[in-house]
Amino acid sequence: MVSSNHENAKESPALPKRQRGKIVGFALRLKELGKDDPRKIIHSFKVGLALTLVSLFYYFKPLYEGFGLAAMWAILTVVVVFEFSVGATLGRGLNRMLATLTAGALGIGAHRLATLSGETGEPILVALFVFIIAGIVTFLRFIPQIKARYDYGMLIFILTFCLISVSGYRDEEVIEMGFERLSSIVLGSCASVVVCTFICPVWIGVDLHNQIATNIEKLGIFLEGFGDEYFKISEDGQPINKSSSLQRYKSVLTSGSKEESMANLARWEPCHGKFRFRHPWKEYLKVGNVTRQCAFKIESLNNYLTSEIQSPPEVRNIIKGECTVISSECGKALKELASVIRKMTESSAAELHITNSKAAAEKLKSVIRSSLCKHGDYLEIIQAGAVASLLFEVVKCTEEVADAAQKLASLAHFKNAKPRVTPEKQELPSQEAVKQVSGINGAHHVITINLSQSLPGSENSSPPGLAPRIELCTLG
């Protein structure tokens, strides 16, 4: 026993050192986390502040007597409602308030109905109501559209209904209890929403907006670098192809579900900055989807950077010029589109780059036709051919991203954006009505006069001039 203690004593200096190392590592990780996104630190302070504010209701006697135990609901509400972004907080707060209101009313009704059935029938009826309502609402939560936006409200609906109808069995002050619960939940939700919105707010809509732009940019960076990387030949004749700076696009492959939930939350947010209340968040998802399609193609291109079978330099050199141009022009176009989205200001630079890449693609086709097969081992040629063929696909997808971005630009009223009109309307333009003619794909005409009247099905395409008025309405 003594000897083992002695051994422990010997080892003990090492053990705390290891533990100290762990603690230091943990602290460093926390520091890293805060550095990566300082908004997380601010958010933590905000939660502390909101909770301290609501706790004040316990410190002041008059309020305490007014609220009673229901004040606990206010604290509970702040803890569960306060989320990182304004959209999420508003969504949860509104869900919680509305669900409490409706379920409270229904619960009181159920309680009254149960009371009418006499002493013995009452508990049976209440149990039956709880069983039926909980079952039905739980099932409704599985409907995708409801799950996306009202899942939390459904949960609170079950909760409130059960609490009100069950506790009512014991206590006749059901209505009073319902009001107490509702008022404290409104108080807690409002405190959360106010602190979340007015102190360094995190708008999830802005995050989504930036993420979509960043994703397009990541693809652009890859494509700009791809040509040089693929055709770079090391001294011993073998390509050096293990650059990791281009691999940032990988995150785009799997960002779909995150974007979808962000768009769902963004829909709760009021107008802020350049974003109106009914900003076309769904369009961002469409842009995100075509971007992802493009990323899948880039993933295939990336495989050829590290593939074991590589075309020999003499084969690569045939297609080098045009491939590099296609890739870098598509890259520039995507980066330009990213900047258009980020700055919310339309420009036609992307269009130019796409035209360049298309011209280079045509050139590449004739190069392939005339001289590719004249060289070397056919098996080695195939790899270069596959790269060329993928680049043709990339040009096509870059165009699709541009189209989606242009549609977003017109629906979200970007600066200088050209609103979209239905194809039938394109026949009508007269000299004075058409203000801007060249669209990103050269096919969009704008009829300002027509648009300021209410066109059928054009509720989303009001001209830019109307936007400030709408914003003011939402603010009021």
Added chain:
Amino acid sequence: MVSSNHENAKESPALPKRQRGKIVGFALRLKELGKDDPRKIIHSFKVGLALTLVSLFYYFKPLYEGFGLAAMWAILTVVVVFEFSVGATLGRGLNRMLATLTAGALGIGAHRLATLSGETGEPILVALFVFIIAGIVTFLRFIPQIKARYDYGMLIFILTFCLISVSGYRDEEVIEMGFERLSSIVLGSCASVVVCTFICPVWIGVDLHNQIATNIEKLGIFLEGFGDEYFKISEDGQPINKSSSLQRYKSVLTSGSKEESMANLARWEPCHGKFRFRHPWKEYLKVGNVTRQCAFKIESLNNYLTSEIQSPPEVRNIIKGECTVISSECGKALKELASVIRKMTESSAAELHITNSKAAAEKLKSVIRSSLCKHGDYLEIIQAGAVASLLFEVVKCTEEVADAAQKLASLAHFKNAKPRVTPEKQELPSQEAVKQVSGINGAHHVITINLSQSLPGSENSSPPGLAPRIELCTLG
């Protein structure tokens, strides 16, 4: 006014019809939802049952007097803890109970400390504690590892700490309140876990297991059909390439985040069926990831089914035979691997198919070398070349899926599975020690004698014979 009423009356028969149509549509959607996964209906009944059970605590006077208002916590607990799968319910229940216990203890401590500082210092200290604890714990929730498994616990920690320390300021029965809250939460959690586990349980581990197998199978189905689809020539010489039966693989592209959250929840589940408590869920994620890599390649292949530039039939016919063999053999291998995972019984059939596909790939290479470039327009050849080149990649990825599946098989003790040994140990096999020599990729040797001793670093690779003992331990 009268005329407008009259108009309304005229329109009224149409309005209810439209509404009736909407209601019927909604009902049909609900029916569809229940048909797709009847477990959702059962789950809804289970939630109703658990809530009704807990509500019983209100019906019996003695229990009501014992629990008081805290019984409300029990109902609340059931509503928020009861999830679709056992893993999720257990995870939330344990999180809630542990967080309530620790935060309750800390809250009581904080309250004592605040009391010592006198009348005026108390509210200030309590507010300070709430602010600091809420801030720190909120920040900790951002750490990915904590977020994945303990996010809900962290939330409840803040909640309980605030309720205990703040309400303690008004009411001196803090400890009693803490115990009441804890016991009612334990009761609610246990009721949820018992109903969720013992009435038609939904094991998320089983779902993950099946999903991984299904995903591999989907890729297999695509590859089996791809050869026929790509080389099918319609009467006018143009390929018919718009089959949608092969498109099921698309869901694999984006299933990553779902698999990850499923694996996190599965780790909470106790042993059930063929799954032990410490089943290697992380291995499923690895299999899922290589499957997804393979799906990206299949996405590229799929593009060639609908591509505008198509190689002419005479070019395709050169590579048709070998391409079809590669594709269908890889497809069979993947389907076999899916069945191995689904049935948890190792077989070497997949290995055979991979060998076949590799042989076909070698043949295809020599066909390309000898005769591909002799035909037609070089630009048209490139498309066929790209398909061939992608098929080489698919063979490689099928092997990777097989490797990952084999590792899973040995770690999860599939029937007939060959445990993995480290490469150094492969030098040692003697005639009597080696029981099975041929692994899925022909490189794994099994040394049964060595494995039954405790090898360094082999805590995950205990031989199949030990598995039942471990399961019993977990049960006890």
